Amino acid sequence: MTCLGTAGTTLLDTRIPPFHVKISRNHTKPVPVLIGAEFEFKSSSPALLLLPTGRRRSLGPPAEMAMDLSTSSSSAPSSLILTSGASGRISALFSLRALRSLMMLINAFFLLLLLPFRGRKRPAPSSSADKLSDVDDKQRGPVVRVPPTIVHWKSSSSAPPPVDYDVAARRALAKIRVIQDDDENSVRQFSLFATARGNETLFTQTWTPVSVNIRGIVILMHGLNEHSGRYSGFAKQLNANGFKVYGMDWIGHGGSDGLHAYVPSLDFAVADMKSYIEKVVAENPGLPCFCFGHSTGAAIILKAMLDPKVEACIDGVVLTSPAVGVQPSHPIFVVLAPVIAFLMPRYQISVANKPGMPVSRDPAALVAKYSDPLVYTGSIRVRTGYEILRITSYLQQNLSKMRVPFLVLHGTADTVTDPKASQKLYDEASSTDKTITLYDGLLHDLLFEPEREAISKHIIDWLIRRI
Known part of the structure; x- marks a missing residue:
């Protein structure tokens, strides 16, 4: 099967019971992991893996991450660890991206109201600019x-402004x-x-x-x-x-x-x-x-x-x-x-x-x-x-x-x-x-x-x- 996980998305697939992630430390080279990118895994049944957003990290040394995705038919009824309900929407509502979008909307609104406002004029093409x-x-x-x-x-920092x-x-x-x-x-x-x-x-x-x-x-x-x-x-x-x-x-x-x-x-x-x-x-x-x-x-x-x-x-x-x-x-x-x-x-x-x-x-x-x-x-x-x-x-x-x-x-x-x-x-x-x-x-x-x-x-x- 093919499993794709994208940062910032909350999905639920109820076709399989919860899976477990195991990390083994029997290798010496660090493996860089880009949190928030798309990952592809192969398995015999559909599954979804979601990783939280963040910066590029390295699980090293001496660790290399090996993932063993295994399912257990004898496990307890699946619990909803990943949801697509109201909690995800509320988090998205108060996210930094939502606030930025709101500010852009407010700015656009006032720009439409106040057409006389203007910023610095763009420079003319090089020939005209020379003239x-x-x-x-x-x-x-x-x-x-x-x-x-x-x-x-005006600053005492090592790099002057x-x-x-x-x-x-x-x-x-x-x-x-x-x-x-x-x-x-x-x-x-x-x-x-x-x-x-x-x-x-x-x-x-x-x-x-x-x-x-x-x-x-x-x-x-x-x-x-x-x-x-x-x-x-x-x-x-x-x-x-x-x-x-x-x-x-x-x-x-x-x-x-x-x-x-x-x-x-x-x-x-x-x-x-x-x-x-x-x-x-x-x-x-x-x-x-x-x-x-x-x-x-x-x-x-x-x-x-x-x-x-x-x-x-x-x-x-x-x-x-x-x-x-x-x-x-x-x-x-x-x-x-x-x-x-x-x-x-x-x-x-x-x-x-x-x-x-x-x-x-x-x-x-x-x-x-x-x-x-x-x-x-x-x-x-x-x-x-x-x-x-x-x-x-x-x-x-x-x-x-x-x-x-x-x-x-x-x-x-x-x-x-x-x-x-x-x-x-x-x-x-x-x-x-x-x-x-x-x-x-x-x-x-x-x-x-x-x-x-x-x-x-x-x-x-x-x-x-x-x-």
């Missing part, structure tokens, strides 16, 4: 080559810009800041006035998808008025660690901001310390200010277009965001970016922003969008706890963040020293609008009056 590469090189300029040796390994070339290239470019910035009135330097989590490094930089006495400190927090280096011009204006400026690229941005523009949790950015403030204050004892934040960076600062320990260190904050109120393009995203952020956190959703969302009325400023390799221009990642909705919801419920002096500036034509939410911040905050200015017709990036000089002067005058 596209040439075009990119012409548009972006020279490519920064980063040797693997400059990358800091793969190099994150994207982070290394971004960090190298950020460093080059600092080094090549030769200004006789300001000294620009960079440093790396280790987070309290211990597994991430953030890129930071400073602008120090050369011929002007330092009267105060300003800590810069950039907005979503950009980096602190974009505010170098504003930092030098602050230098000219006696302020030393510190800038930090928060997680996933600029020269800092993390997938570009991917924020696993804005609570990480808030915690990093608190640690950075503590460091800056310790380095500058006795000097008044202020914070400047734009858009999501302003939301990060606002949440940090709700901590009494941080509040005691800060003399005032300036917020431009703060992300206190952000509305998704469709209400369904508010419902689906937590689920999708858990299942597919890195997926990019194009419809979350409302069509026709200009951030400046200055064409040159737009070209400079979107041609900058350190500025992320892709569609927002699901987890990042969910984190923004989460922090804005938190701020909306805690605006009355804000007690730090603040200046909030917002353009009435801003389509990225809601100027009405800035008005609500002003109305509900408990700060006794608070000012709001709404610029009629201006867009989101106020410091890159044609009126930037007047806006910068407004901010600097507010800071000087509080030194």
Whole structure:
């Protein structure tokens, strides 16, 4: 007879009584046995042999497995050792394969619901890819080559992890810009800041006035998808008025660690901001310390200010277009965001970016922003969008706890963040020293609008009056 047994299958053949398996140890060479494969045995009557699934094993040495399948007509009535009943179905229901199939079904369901989600585009054929590469090189300029040796390994294991070339290239470019910035009135330097989590490094930089006495400190927090280096011009204006400026690229941005523009949790950015403030204050004892934040960076600062320990260190904050109120393009995203952020956190959703969302009325400023390799221009990642909705919801419920002096500036034509939410911040905050200015017709990036000089002067005058 021929007997076949397949892994993961439960069968019953009642035509023969139970058989017995005997192992003899009268050989010396090991015999490899692949558990879970198909086996064929010869006998005079039908029989079934099932082996459990597992890894390749060797019964050696000095054992070689010899199987003697014998039947006994005098044995007791056969007992059901192998069954095809409910027990097998229940085991299969809770098996790893069933769970994987269920997860695949759930993913497919949400992918059908959310067609705008998309991953990385597939590369074009080699000839087309070469042409596209040439075009990119012409548009972006020279490519920064980063040797693997400059990358800091984050693991103490014997085998180093793969190099994150994207982070290394971004960090190298950020460093080059600092080094090549030769200004006789300001000294620009960079440093790396280790987070309290211990597994991430953030890129930071400073602008120090050369011929002007330092009267105060300003800590810069950039907005979503950009980096602190974009505010170098504003930092030098602050230098000219006696302020030393510190800038930090928060997680996933600029020269800092993390997938570009991917924020696993804005609570990480808030915690990093608190640690950075503590460091800056310790380095500058006795000097008044202020914070400047734009858009999501302003939301990060606002949440940090709700901590009494941080509040005691800060003399005032300036917020431009703060992300206190952000509305998704469709209400369904508010419902689906937590689920999708858990299942597919890195997926990019194009419809979350409302069509026709200009951030400046200055064409040159737009070209400079979107041609900058350190500025992320892709569609927002699901987890990042969910984190923004989460922090804005938190701020909306805690605006009355804000007690730090603040200046909030917002353009009435801003389509990225809601100027009405800035008005609500002003109305509900408990700060006794608070000012709001709404610029009629201006867009989101106020410091890159044609009126930037007047806006910068407004901010600097507010800071000087509080030194």
